[in-house]
Amino acid sequence: MKRTLTRTATSAVALVLTAGLALAGGHCAAGKTLNDGILTIATGNPAYYPWVMDDAPESKAGFEAAVAYAVANRMGFEDANVTWVRSSFDQAIQPGAKDFDFNLQQFSITEEREEIVDFSLPYYSAAMAVITRQPVVENGAEATLASLKGLLWGAHASTTAVPMLAEVVQPDAEPLLYGDNADVVEAMKANQIDAALMDLPTALFTAAVLMDDGVVLGQFPPERSENPDQFGLLMEEGNPLKECVDAAIAELTEDGTLAAIEAEWLAEATGVPVIE
Amino acid sequence: MTKLELQGVTKRFGENVVCRGIDLKINEGEMVCLIGASGSGKSTLLRCMNLLEPVDDGVILLDGVDIAEPGLDPQPVRQRIGIVFQSFNLFPHMTAVENVMLAPRRVHNRTRDDLLPEVTELFTRFGLADRMDHYPDQLSGGQQQRVAIVRALAMKPEIMLFDEITSALDPELVGEVLDVLRRLREAGMTMVLATHEMGFARELADKVCFLDKGVILEEGPPAQLFSDPKQERTCAFLARVL
Amino acid sequence: MTQTDLEGPAATPPGLTRRQVYEARIRRRSMRVAATSTGAVLLALFILIPLAPGWEGVKKSFFNADVFARTFPGLLEAFLLDVAIFAWSAPLIFLLGLLIALCRDAQSPALYPLRLFGILYTDIFRGVPVILVIYLIGFGIPGLGLPRPWNSPYIWGTVALVLTYAAYVAEVLRSGIESIHQSQRAAAASLGLSHSDTMRFVVLPQAIRRVVPANMNLFIALQKDVALLSFIGPVEIFRQAGVYKSLLANFTPYVGAALIFLAVTIPATRYADYLMNKQARARS
Numbered sequence: 001m002k003r004t005l006t007r008t009a010t011s012a013v014a015l016v017l018t019a020g021l022a023l024a025g026g027h028c029a030a031g032k033t034l035n036d037g038i039l040t041i042a043t044g045n046p047a048y049y050p051w052v053m054d055d056a057p058e059s060k061a062g063f064e065a066a067v068a069y070a071v072a073n074r075m076g077f078e079d080a081n082v083t084w085v086r087s088s089f090d091q092a093i094q095p096g097a098k099d100f101d102f103n104l105q106q107f108s109i110t111e112e113r114e115e116i117v118d119f120s121l122p123y124y125s126a127a128m129a130v131i132t133r134q135p136v137v138e139n140g141a142e143a144t145l146a147s148l149k150g151l152l153w154g155a156h157a158s159t160t161a162v163p164m165l166a167e168v169v170q171p172d173a174e175p176l177l178y179g180d181n182a183d184v185v186e187a188m189k190a191n192q193i194d195a196a197l198m199d200l201p202t203a204l205f206t207a208a209v210l211m212d213d214g215v216v217l218g219q220f221p222p223e224r225s226e227n228p229d230q231f232g233l234l235m236e237e238g239n240p241l242k243e244c245v246d247a248a249i250a251e252l253t254e255d256g257t258l259a260a261i262e263a264e265w266l267a268e269a270t271g272v273p274v275i276e
Numbered sequence: 277m278t279k280l281e282l283q284g285v286t287k288r289f290g291e292n293v294v295c296r297g298i299d300l301k302i303n304e305g306e307m308v309c310l311i312g313a314s315g316s317g318k319s320t321l322l323r324c325m326n327l328l329e330p331v332d333d334g335v336i337l338l339d340g341v342d343i344a345e346p347g348l349d350p351q352p353v354r355q356r357i358g359i360v361f362q363s364f365n366l367f368p369h370m371t372a373v374e375n376v377m378l379a380p381r382r383v384h385n386r387t388r389d390d391l392l393p394e395v396t397e398l399f400t401r402f403g404l405a406d407r408m409d410h411y412p413d414q415l416s417g418g419q420q421q422r423v424a425i426v427r428a429l430a431m432k433p434e435i436m437l438f439d440e441i442t443s444a445l446d447p448e449l450v451g452e453v454l455d456v457l458r459r460l461r462e463a464g465m466t467m468v469l470a471t472h473e474m475g476f477a478r479e480l481a482d483k484v485c486f487l488d489k490g491v492i493l494e495e496g497p498p499a500q501l502f503s504d505p506k507q508e509r510t511c512a513f514l515a516r517v518l
Numbered sequence: 519m520t521q522t523d524l525e526g527p528a529a530t531p532p533g534l535t536r537r538q539v540y541e542a543r544i545r546r547r548s549m550r551v552a553a554t555s556t557g558a559v560l561l562a563l564f565i566l567i568p569l570a571p572g573w574e575g576v577k578k579s580f581f582n583a584d585v586f587a588r589t590f591p592g593l594l595e596a597f598l599l600d601v602a603i604f605a606w607s608a609p610l611i612f613l614l615g616l617l618i619a620l621c622r623d624a625q626s627p628a629l630y631p632l633r634l635f636g637i638l639y640t641d642i643f644r645g646v647p648v649i650l651v652i653y654l655i656g657f658g659i660p661g662l663g664l665p666r667p668w669n670s671p672y673i674w675g676t677v678a679l680v681l682t683y684a685a686y687v688a689e690v691l692r693s694g695i696e697s698i699h700q701s702q703r704a705a706a707a708s709l710g711l712s713h714s715d716t717m718r719f720v721v722l723p724q725a726i727r728r729v730v731p732a733n734m735n736l737f738i739a740l741q742k743d744v745a746l747l748s749f750i751g752p753v754e755i756f757r758q759a760g761v762y763k764s765l766l767a768n769f770t771p772y773v774g775a776a777l778i779f780l781a782v783t784i785p786a787t788r789y790a791d792y793l794m795n796k797q798a799r800a801r802s
Binding site for chain 3: 094096110115117157160174175186187189191192193
């Protein structure tokens with residue numbers, strides 16, 4: 001008797017699961033993911049505030065975690081059918097098969113990168129921000145290009161901050177470059193550099209949490225640069241899933257969902273002065 | 277007049293006692309030869325005389341002053357007592373003349389120019405005038421050994437010690453080195469030799485000492501020691517080598 | 519086959535001994551075998567690898583001629599910084615290494631602290647990865663609040679490299695000092711030379727010469743490790759290649775950087791091997 005019950009329960013669960021998978025099967029993404037019925041999403045290791053809260057993307061907390069689940073849901077995946085993996089930038093762009101369906105960790109869309117991998121439509125237009133320390137401000141640094149030129153600059157080497165520094169700021173001294181933002185902060189604390197260029201949300205977090213005397217001096221709004229820094233979901237070159245992802249993002253942009261997520265997680269980003 | 281006197285000199289390496297209370301008198305201008313089998317303590321005794329090896333016990337008097345006193349700086353003594361080794365021990369990275377000038381320059385603070393005349397004279401005296409700028413590996417064994425002797429002489433020592441200086445040489449080169457000793461003898465240098473050249477010792481030594489197991493078993497003028505040894509072991513040794 | 523063997527001696531060219539003829543035949547056969555096997559390996563490399571399904575992707579990402587041409591001049595320019603860092607580090611490393619080696623050789627009991635310091639120093643700096651030393655010193659010491667320009671990552675990165683490599687050079691020099699036969703010291707002492715004069719004029723000149731090949735190998739390694747300074751800011755070739763990699767999402771700049779390194783290190787390695795062989799021959 002007991003055994004029968006257990007068996008019935010098991011088949012019921014199986015039925016529900018099959019139903020869930022069948023639902024996905026009816027959608028654009030059917031048969032295009034790594035594992036049928038499951039969406040595998042990659043993010044950084046570790047993933048940072050405010051993009052992912054507490055390095056736990058499953059919690060849906062944080063801007064990119066929320067975007068990821070919104071896109072997944074729109075493509076027809078239940079929350080339970082989303083799995084997370086971690087990857088570095090280099091793993092994301094190396095040739096060969098990927099172990100994720102898409103990867104989001106503030107990848108800026110550029111023409112050159114498009115030749116090697118595929119990007120979705122942008123889910124966020126990032127402003128680049130100038131982060132510095134209180135003593136530098138007291139020494140007269142201002143949010144003007146003329147003032148910024150004279151500073152000693154640093155940046156995370158594999159971000160679009162590097163070409164932006166060269167093209168927009170054109171500093172007098174060669175910038176120093178680092179392997180990650182933690183090292184950039186360390187160099188600022190050691191007074192080896194005056195200021196660094198980061199995307200605005202990261203700059204706000206860094207100034208508020210990682211530094212005692214951090215200041216976000218100003219931002220270059222996205223429309224300011226010729227090629228605004230836009231974040232896209234990164235996929236293997238020629239991934240058939242791209243059209244489904246693009247469709248989902250287009251809808252999310254259209255109906256204001258993305259704007260709402262941005263307002264929820266990146267609210268502080270407004271109110272930072274614009275650099276003239 | 278006694279130049280160097282050893283009283284009860286004892287030297288041990290760990291458990292191995294190499295010199296067992298040796299007494300020996302060397303007069304000024306005298307040539308003393310130490311003979312004996314390998315391991316009988318000849319080399320160690322020579323190295324003790326100029327303090328290359330610290331003496332465990334006993335007294336060494338140089339002009340009546342004890343130089344074996346523990347704690348005494350050995351450097352001034354070594355400047356007064358020169359030694360030449362079996363294996364030449366020239367400095368391979370220096371030319372012959374640099375080998376010779378190094379110690380006078382560093383120890384006596386003399387300059388090259390100041391030294392050159394007397395050093396050239398030494399090289400010339402021993403037939404090495406055209407070898408001054410050669411490196412040791414460009415010289416024959418006999419030439420190297422002669423440079424080593426010149427190097428020791430350049431410090432103007434009062435006593436010269438020679439540690440089997442012909443043993444590492446090819447037989448045809450032994451003669452040229454012995455010639456040098458002969459001339460030093462004529463010039464009145466006080467010399468102590470550890471040697472296997474019995475003919476040479478017999479011809480020139482003032483005194484021959486037979487060492488056996490770390491003691492001087494028998495000593496005397498060469499004529500007496502070689503032709504009429506008193507000790508059985510001396511006889512046995514001489515029978516083997518002569 | 520049998521025929522050749524029979525004809526062999528009959529066809530002996532005038533003036534060659536039977537042994538020379540035999541050796542020439544063996545030599546020709548070895549060359550044929552070597553040529554065939556080398557050819558087979560190259561054939562496999564050039565035909566089989568491109569047949570692999572992922573080859574197109576790998577080629578685009580690692581061997582992209584277009585990217586190579588665009589980035590190579592920039593890489594070369596960045597490499598000048600590596601050369602400069604090497605040029606000012608190497609003499610400092612040698613001097614400090616020598617000092618440490620002499621500390622470890624100190625024999626008087628009064629100098630025992632020096633000796634202990636030498637031992638601790640070499641143990642510690644050979645035991646810690648270079649990159650850790652660079653991080654700790656490169657960020658840590660300037661973090662104490664040094665004013666500019668004394669907090670420069672160039673200065674403290676160099677200090678980190680010098681401290682680490684001096685430990686290795688010290689060990690090499692010490693082995694050289696110990697390899698000088700005791701009889702050389704005895705000869706110097708018998709002439710009345712002081713301990714320090716003996717070291718300076720007799721032991722060290724020979725010891726340093728003897729370990730030139732071993733030190734060459736260390737300095738080749740240093741030339742590569744200079745790139746680690748990029749972790750604390752300086753944009754040398756490794757970092758420049760990383761920047762290009764990020765901008766272009768392409769690994770070809772790393773291949774370019776590798777080629778530039780090889781262009782320097784291969785001749786240097788060959789030369790070190792040549793010196794080493796020469797020394798081995800001279801000693802035998």
